[in-house]
Amino acid sequence: MMLITKRKKIGAICGHTIYAISKSETIPILKSPIQSNMAYSKNEKRYKKLLSTVDLTKDFFFSYTYNVMHSLQRNLCRNETGLVHYESMFVWNEFLTLGIRNTLKNSLWTVALVYGFFKQVKLSISGENIFQTLIARRSRHYAGTRYLKRGVNEKGRVANDVETEQIVFEDVLEGCPTQISSVVQNRGSIPLFWSQETSRLNLKPDIILSKKDPDYEATRLHFENLVMRYGNPIIILNLIKRCEKNLVKLFFVQSLRKPSDLSIKAYPKITV
Template sequence: MEPIAAENNSDNINNKESSFQFQTSTYMQKFRLYETLSNFYMIGRNKSRTYWRVLKIDRLDPSELNIREDSTIYTESECSELLRRVHEGNISTGGLKFVTTCYGIVGFIKFLGPYYMLLITKRRRIGVICGHNVYAVLKSEMIPLPNSTVNSSINDKNEIRYKKLLCSVDLTKDFFFSYSYHVMRSLQKNLCNNDPDQVLYETMFVWNEFLTRWIRKHLKNTLWTVALVYGFFKQTTLSVSGRDLKLTLIARRSRHYAGTRYLKRGVNEKGRVANDVETEQIVFEDVSDGLPIQITSIVQNRGSIPLFWSQETSRLNIKPDIICMCL
C-alpha cells in the first residue's frame, strides 16, 4: 500500500519574450579557490567574463566562521593584479596557491572541531529551460577552513565519524541546480509570482538551505551559493509533425519529513506530510531565440495521507498493519 494525496494544476502560457528576466549579467557560475596560510580567496565570475568578485575566508580561527565579501566589481585584469599583490604580500609564508576550480558553494558545516566548506568541483549540464541551463553535480569536495597549523581536532575519532556520515550523502545522485532559473519552483510560479524579495532557499525543495543559511544572511546575497534540489530531472527532444518539442520532467522532493518507506508515514506535528513530491511536466517548442514560444506546464503533488499513522517494519509480515494514532 502506498498512500497518495495528489493535487493537479496546469496552465498554458504563450510568451513572446525569452520567458524569465533574471539578472543574468550579475549571477556567477564559475569560481577559483586560492589559499594563503591565513586566508582562502574565492574568485567568482559571470559567464561573459565581465563581472568578477572576491570572497575572503579567514583560516586562523578554528572555531569561528569569518567571511568578508569585497564590494568591488573587478575586471579580469584588475582581478589578476589583486591576486598578484596578495601573493607578493604573503611570499614569506608560501605565497598564494591555487586550490581548485569550483562551481558554487553547497554550504558550511561544523561538527565538533573546525568549519568545513562544501564545494561543487565538477558539474554536467542536463537540460535547458527557456534558455536557462540546469546542471547535475558530478563531483563535490569538503575542505577544512583552518590551515594545518591551526587545526588541532581534525583527527578526533568522533570528528572523523561525523565527516564520514556527511560524505555518505552522494551529491552526484539525484541533485540538480541552476544559476539563473529558479528550479525549486514551478514554471507558473516563476512567471506569475517572481517576487525579488522572496528567499527561495527557504522553500521546501532546497535541501542545502541550512548549510547556506549563515553565509546568505551574512552576505545578504546568494551569489556564491547554489540551491540544490533533490529528485529527478530528465529532458528529451521529440519530433511531432516536423516540429521539435522539448519534453522536461522534474520531480522535486520536499526536505521536510522525508525518509524511507515505513519509517516515514502520515503527517508530523508541523503539518508536513511524509515524502511530499511535486512533479512537473514542461513542454515547449524548440525554436531559435527571438521567436514566439508556446509552452505548457502541468504540476502534480503527491504525499502520504495527512493523518497520524504508521506501519511497523517486519521481515516476516509483508503487509504490516496500519496503526492510527489519536492526539
C-alpha cells in the same frame, strides 16, 4: 566546506541551463574561528561520516539563472530574487548554507540544490519539434525511507512529499516567441498520524492509526499549506487499496468533516 567541482548539462528551460553534479569535494577551512576541539569532536566526526555517504552525483540538480526549485508558473508570476528561494521546501542545502548567507546577506557564494528527478527529451510530433521536461522535486521536510516515515507531523508536513512538473515547449531559435505548457501535481503520504512497524518476517506490516490529533489540526495545516502553494480547489486522488478501508474512511470522512475555507474534492482510486 563542500564544493561542486564538476558539472554536466542535463537540460534547459526558457534558455536557462540546468546542471547535474558530476564531482564534489570537501575542503577543510584553515584558521577557522571555530574551536579546534570541536572540529575533532566525536559528534563532528559522526556528521562528517554521514555527509560523506551522500552521493551528490545522483538525483541533485541546480541552475545559476533559473529558479528550478519553483514551478514555471511561480517563476513567471512572482518576481522573487536572492535569499527568498532558499525558503523553498525543495532546497536541500538550505540549512548548510544558512550561516554564510546570513553573514554575507546574499546568496552569491552558494548554489541551491534540488533533490529529485530531471529529464528532458526532444520529440517530433506532426512535423513539429518540441521539448518535454519532467521534473520531480522532493521536499526536505519529513523525508525518509519507506515504512520509517509515514503520515504527517505536527507542522502539517507529510512524509515523502514530491512535486512533479511536466513542461512542454516548442523548439525555436533563441529569442523567438514560443508556446509553453506546464502541468504540476503533488503527491505525499496521507496527512494523518499513522505508521507501520518494519519486520523482515512481515513484508506487509499492519497500519497503526494514532489518536494523537483528535481535532485533525495537522491535517488542516497540511491543506492550508497546499492552498498557499497552489490555490483552490484542492483535488484529492485516492490511491489507497481497498483492504486499507479504515484509513480511507478516517481520511476522507473524519478529517474533513469540520467547516473549512478550503475547497476540497475527493475522488476514488482509478484503475487503468
